[in-house]
Amino acid sequence: MTTSRPAHIAMFSIAAHGHVNPSLEVVRELVARGHRVTYAVPPVFAEKVAVTGAQVRPWNSTLPSPEDPPEAWGSTLLDNVEPFLDDAIQALPQLEAAYEGDRPDLVLYDIAAYPARVLAHRWGVPAICLSPAMVAWEGYEKEVGEPMWEEPRSTPRGQAYYARFQKWLDDNGVPLDPDTFGGRPDRALVLIPRALQPNADRVNEDVYTFVGACQGAPTAGGGWTRPAGADKVVLVSLGSAFTRQPAFYRACVEAFGDLPGWHTVLQIGKHVDPAELGTVPSHVEVRDWVPQRAILAEADLFVTHAGAGGSQEGLASATPMIAVPQAADQFGNAETLASLGVARHVPAEEATADVLRTAALALVDDPEVGARLSAIRDRMAQEGGTRRAADLIEAELPRP
Numbered sequence: 001m002t003t004s005r006p007a008h009i010a011m012f013s014i015a016a017h018g019h020v021n022p023s024l025e026v027v028r029e030l031v032a033r034g035h036r037v038t039y040a041v042p043p044v045f046a047e048k049v050a051v052t053g054a055q056v057r058p059w060n061s062t063l064p065s066p067e068d069p070p071e072a073w074g075s076t077l078l079d080n081v082e083p084f085l086d087d088a089i090q091a092l093p094q095l096e097a098a099y100e101g102d103r104p105d106l107v108l109y110d111i112a113a114y115p116a117r118v119l120a121h122r123w124g125v126p127a128i129c130l131s132p133a134m135v136a137w138e139g140y141e142k143e144v145g146e147p148m149w150e151e152p153r154s155t156p157r158g159q160a161y162y163a164r165f166q167k168w169l170d171d172n173g174v175p176l177d178p179d180t181f182g183g184r185p186d187r188a189l190v191l192i193p194r195a196l197q198p199n200a201d202r203v204n205e206d207v208y209t210f211v212g213a214c215q216g217a218p219t220a221g222g223g224w225t226r227p228a229g230a231d232k233v234v235l236v237s238l239g240s241a242f243t244r245q246p247a248f249y250r251a252c253v254e255a256f257g258d259l260p261g262w263h264t265v266l267q268i269g270k271h272v273d274p275a276e277l278g279t280v281p282s283h284v285e286v287r288d289w290v291p292q293r294a295i296l297a298e299a300d301l302f303v304t305h306a307g308a309g310g311s312q313e314g315l316a317s318a319t320p321m322i323a324v325p326q327a328a329d330q331f332g333n334a335e336t337l338a339s340l341g342v343a344r345h346v347p348a349e350e351a352t353a354d355v356l357r358t359a360a361l362a363l364v365d366d367p368e369v370g371a372r373l374s375a376i377r378d379r380m381a382q383e384g385g386t387r388r389a390a391d392l393i394e395a396e397l398p399r400p
Contacts, residue, residue: 006034007397010104011054011130012095012116014087015042015061018239018309019110020049022132022191025214026108028052029390038104040095040116059094062087077152078161080328085165088114092172095119106397117181118172126396129185130389133192133308133329136183137202145179187396189389192312193380196336209392212383213312215293222291224265226298230283231261232364234301235319237292242305242326244269245348246276252303254353256360257281265295293317300364303356306333306343315342316380318373320363324351341372 011027013020020041030037031053039054042061049056063083064073073080092115099119107127109116120127136145152158165178174181187207194200194210226233236252238245249268256264257280264284268274274286292310296302296317304310306323311333314321321343323334337343344359363369384391 005397005400006036007105008036008038008102009106009108009393009397010057010099010116011037011039011108012113012119013039013041013045013110014063014084014112015044015065016063016112018307019112019132020045021309022214023108023110023130024048024052025216025386026130026189026191026389026393027054028216029386030393033390033394038099038102040098040113057095057098059091059098062090077148078155078157082161084112084114085161085168088118089168091115092118106393108393111182114182117185118169118174121174122172126398127186128393128396129188131185131188131190131192131208134197134332135188135190135203135208137197137199138204139199139202140183141179145183189392191389192308193315193376193383195315195340195376195379196308196311196333198332198336210383211389211392212380212385213316214386214389215313215316222294224291224294224298227263227283229261230263232259232300233263233265233295233298234303234360235265235267235290235292235295235299236303237267237290237310238269238305238324238326239307239310244271245326246272248324248348248351249277251351251353251356253277253280253284255356257284259357265290265299267292301360303360306330306337306345308333311337312380315373315376318370318377320366320369320373322346322356322359322363324348340376342369342376 009030011023013023027037027039037054038057039049040057040059041049043058044065046056046058095115103123104125106125107116107120108130109127111129111131117127162178169176169181190208190210191214193212197203234256249266252266256262266284266286267290268286268288270288280286293313296313296319299319302314302319303322304314306325307330321337323337323343323345325331325334334345338345346355346359
């Protein structure tokens with residue numbers, strides 16, 4: 001039970017599995033402690049949020065939906081970031097109306113939920129970012145941000161993006177520049193294990209607290225039973241967005257399909273027809289969606305795109321990984337997993353059947369990989385997870 005007075009806590013996120021899922025157990029715990037939690041999210045995630053006990057405040061988004069193919073996001077940095085600003089500008093009036101007369105005591109927000117930080121500033125209430133991915137370290141701007149933005153910021157399109165972003169902040173009385181607004185929260189809980197954070201020793205722990213994975217029971221998303229006679233189980237999943245990869249799936253079938261005693265679970269998403277895979281052996285299980293954590297509890301190998309969620313689920317289940325990154329922070333996560341000695345980083349263009357099979361056999365037969373994973377899993381358990389996150393949120397609530 002909470003040691004704080006019951007409060008109204010408002011959570012804000014966008015319509016993306018990797019942004020909503022990490023927050024759900026934290027919200028569930030806050031509700032269980034007696035707080036009234038409202039959760040502003042597009043309708044496609046309303047049902048998933050509602051089962052936590054939070055009150056859904058739906059709003060309409062202009063971002064590509066989880067059902068859209070990855071091409072909907074474009075191919076350049078500006079293609080990727082402009083939709084978030086456009087969406088934030090049109091969402092802010094909707095969210096103002098949704099909370100009219102019901103100002104929260106504290107705001108929680110996903111890193112991509114820009115309107116939440118604006119509203120918290122205007123309401124004069126504390127705000128905590130729930131980061132589902134790595135955070136900025138001291139020196140990040142010089143080492144990563146400035147080189148990444150040097151070319152886009154030199155173009156008329158890039159300059160117009162920054163000018164529009166700054167005007168939006170100015171119009172709403174937010175005294176920050178776009179880079180600081182988007183990348184430097186006043187307070188943040190990091191919902192990944194410290195092991196996944198690059199340059200963790202240079203992260204400002206007065207601002208960022210690593211609480212690790214905030215997860216429910218492995219079977220909360222559905223169960224899975226290891227088939228009889230399966231000596232090894234490999235799960236192949238590229239997450240929920242970058243799944244239109246029939247050639248890669250065919251390579252996985254070829255890599256693992258004829259290994260004696262191996263059972264393969266192949267998640268192909270909604271954008272690939274199983275017929276595109278050709279003839280598939282009976283011990284290769286093809287699905288458009290899987291209960292990932294339930295399978296990882298049984299798996300001997302995880303072939304993953306190295307998204308933040310999948311990476312930490314692999315670590316939490318102590319499952320060796322082959323990381324085949326597709327976009328965004330996945331490349332950095334793949335390098336981090338490899339540097340920890342628990343994964344092989346295989347660039348997508350090099351992911352042939354022979355390369356995948358060689359990496360798989362080396363990983364599952366290496367006892368040192370298993371020992372490293374066990375040690376990381378033990379350290380993750382000490383980070384506190386859901387309960388510690390809720391404790392820290394309550395500590396930020398305004399006192400009467």
